[in-house]
Amino acid sequence: MSVSGYAVLAEGVVKRYREKGGGEKRALDGFDLAVRPGSVHGLLGPNGAGKTTAVRVLATLLRFDGGRAEVAGLDVGREARRVRGRIGLTGQYAAVDEVLTGRQNLEMFGRLFHLGGRRARQRAGELLERFDLVEAADRGAGEYSGGMRRRLDLAASMVLSPDVLFLDEPTTGLDPRGRGEVWNAVRALVAGGTTVLLTTQYLDEADRLASHITVIDRGRAIADDTPDGLKNRVGGDRIEVVVADAGDLPDAVRAVERVAAGGLVVTDAAARRAHAQVADRVAALTEVARALQDDGIAVEDIGLRRPSLDDVFLRLTGHGTETTGTETTGTETTGTETTGTETHDDASEAAA
Structure with a gap:
């Protein structure tokens, strides 16, 4: 935990991209975030607002160009390797091998994390039970429903029992039953002490899961409050x-x-x-x-x-969450150093 008392902290974070025409695009433009430990914190914003970029920066997948960030009390810029040992990350699509069984998937992740054969098997069994996948453990993951695949994906991200779990639109494309299964799994994780940073465009999802919400637009946090507090801003x-x-x-x-x-x-x-x-x-x-x-x-x-989070979005950003924006793909710059072409897919944060 950080001396600040936050599990995740970002202060004035900047992330720049070089556009194809030679100009500069700021995906994050002085982004601030403070996430309390043991909570679900929602990060909401329209397409292209910078949500996925923020998660990638905090998860050490992208270098940032300014400001400071801490995760689990560690400096993201200076201690990236140590940060990776304290976090889990689940992207927008389930990253499981559909040929392998659920059990084999989890054992494989355990071995990739250097747990050793016996410990990997033991951890796989613990996670299958925790995520209610025991009955399907020895079936191919390709036979799983969407909700089951996402739960298996969540289980894989928990192999090392991370302090902080980043969930980037975890229920995209799922039916109501599948979404409910994932929500229950997330609640169970938080009850066990994990801190969750959730990006989503499903406003009912944020309303049901998050105890605190940060609204991001054009790379900056423009509001930060509880769901009820945000709703009260647009009237009672x-x-x-x-x-x-x-x-x-x-x-x-x-x-x-x-x-x-x-x-x-x-x-x-x-x-x-x-x-x-x-x-x-x-x-x-x-x-x-x-x-x-x-x-x-x-x-x-x-x-x-009662006002809804849709009303909040409309009031704060001038548009709803279904806006389809595109961000220019360009060359990533870190200070004056050019590191190559970076695919920036905040623009693909499409609502299902």
């Missing part, structure tokens, strides 16, 4: 009424005005809808429902709504 609870008859909308507006914070009611005539922010959600719902009933107004829908 609101009451929403949809009337059955468009002619009753003015009466519904008057009923909602009585409970609206600041008296502001937003209407959508085409949808026959009126809504407003409220301070006391339960009292507001009760009062509006009673007023509409007393006036004999037929209601198609009435309820309390």
Whole structure:
């Protein structure tokens, strides 16, 4: 653990790429991040925002050009080899050998990590049990469902019991059942003390798993808070009424005005809808429902709504998470040293 008390810390991190036309692109432009130990921390942003670049820098796969970063109390720039011994990394697609069985995959990873034959077999058995793969242990991984392959991939990343696990869009392409299986596995890891940094474009995933979220856009962190804290930035609870008859909308507006914070009611005539922010959600719902009933107004829908992380994205970035951006692939530069052509795939962070 860092003296700062954080499992992952980034301060003013810069990562530059040389564009094909000769210009410079900053994938990270003064990026800051602080992740508390034993938590799931979400890193959210639209396509091309710098999420995958940030993970690769912190996981020592890319050198950075400025700022400082620590993982598990170790300096990423100066102690990269030691950092690699304390982390696990799972990318956007399961990196398992589909010809080998689940057990053989894990034993292979154990040997690659120099555990020795006996310890590799022992560790494989422990992980198969931990990730609920015992029954499928001796089946070829190619026969696994998407969710099972991702769990096997997670198990492989845990062979060395890392302090910090980086998950880069771990449920991309999975069906709801597969996503649920991965979520349960992640929760179990955190319950066991692992710190997880999760990048995702599924906002419900971040909402369900992360206790803290950093929003990144154009290579910089533009917000950092709990999911509820971020939602409160775009306003609190609101009451929403949809009337059955468009002619009753003015009466519904008057009923909602009585409970609206600041008296502001937003209407959508085409949808026959009126809504407003409220301070006391339960009292507001009760009062509006009673007023509409007393006036004999037929209601198609009435309820309390909370802001979503989609609303947060729209407010903070000016666009949602489904924006399809592209970042120019270029030549990586580290200071004045050119190290060759680097494929930069933040642009391929496409939402499923």
